Amino acid sequence: MSNAWMSNAMRKWMVTAVLCGAAWAAAAQPVPWLLDYAGKSTNALIWDKRARPLVNAHVPKALARDVVDALGGPPDPVIVTDKRYVSMSACVAHACPVKGFFWIDTATGAALGANYDDGALRLGSNDFAADAVPEPALKALRDWIAEEQLRPASVEFIDRQGKSSKADVAAFAPPARFVPPEGGPSFDCAQAGNAIERAICGTPALALADLELTKLYTEIRHGHDTLAARAELQALQRQWLRERDKQCRAAADLPGCLLDQYRAQHKRLMNWLPGRHASIEPVENLPQTLHKAIGMGDEVGIDGLCKELAPMLVALMHGSGNVAKAEGALRSAQAKIQETANAVP
Structure with a gap:
């Protein structure tokens, strides 16, 4: 074997090693741009042209496609913790029990992908081994499992080489609830603490x-993909609980x-949309009976009003709608409105 052949082979090996090393270094670089998606929809992030290559670079090939496919479906909000760790999740379109999850440390570029399907939880990373998953990644993964009420029956970890190993299911079991x-009801009656x-x-x-x-509340909450919408819904529900107790105590x-x-x-809740007023505000320059009709809202049944006026009142309750049209419809339905309004103190 000639020295020239050896020298040429060595050069090829070194070039390959350098290129692979450069690609790996690029994949492990910090990714601060992900932080801009905090609280936004996972769909908004996954359709960023940088996102899919990022997932593919950090998740083993045997798992990456399933994770990417799931992240393009009905989404959850992007979660950022400690101004550093980002997690995003979604489910496969038309097959929402199949879910995808991706976590990344924006400071180091180390990441973890996950796919859940019919009780089987598959995890994978090109950045660390099964026994070296960072605690922030484990916490984010467990939080996701608990939030989505998943019940893993098996857990598999796929490493950078594509090798699979079993993991302890108990380590990923959601807390007892x-x-x-x-x-019903939704709470433990053994813990009932008041007359209500x-x-x-x-x-x-x-x-x-x-x-x-x-x-219904849980379904609506999961149906909105930003933290702002979920926070608004939570505030509405808490406000109602206080009002319920105040009115009925x-x-x-x-x-x-x-x-x-x-x-x-x-x-x-059935009519709720984020960004619109769920509480009913007075509308100026309308007849008093319409004030009352708007004020009572769905609490006395908007469906009891005439079909023409009902959708207009719903629009007005949400801060939109055409006042002139509502007044016109009011005149033609005055008797019905008056009858219902008289029942309001």
């Missing part, structure tokens, strides 16, 4: 209404009062 009975909670527990219709409202018919409150909030 109360499972409500089929007929005891009334809910003691009235089957109320218990079911409480459970159904909680399910001294009611002669406590179960009846509570049932009315639950029905009203159910309708309110």
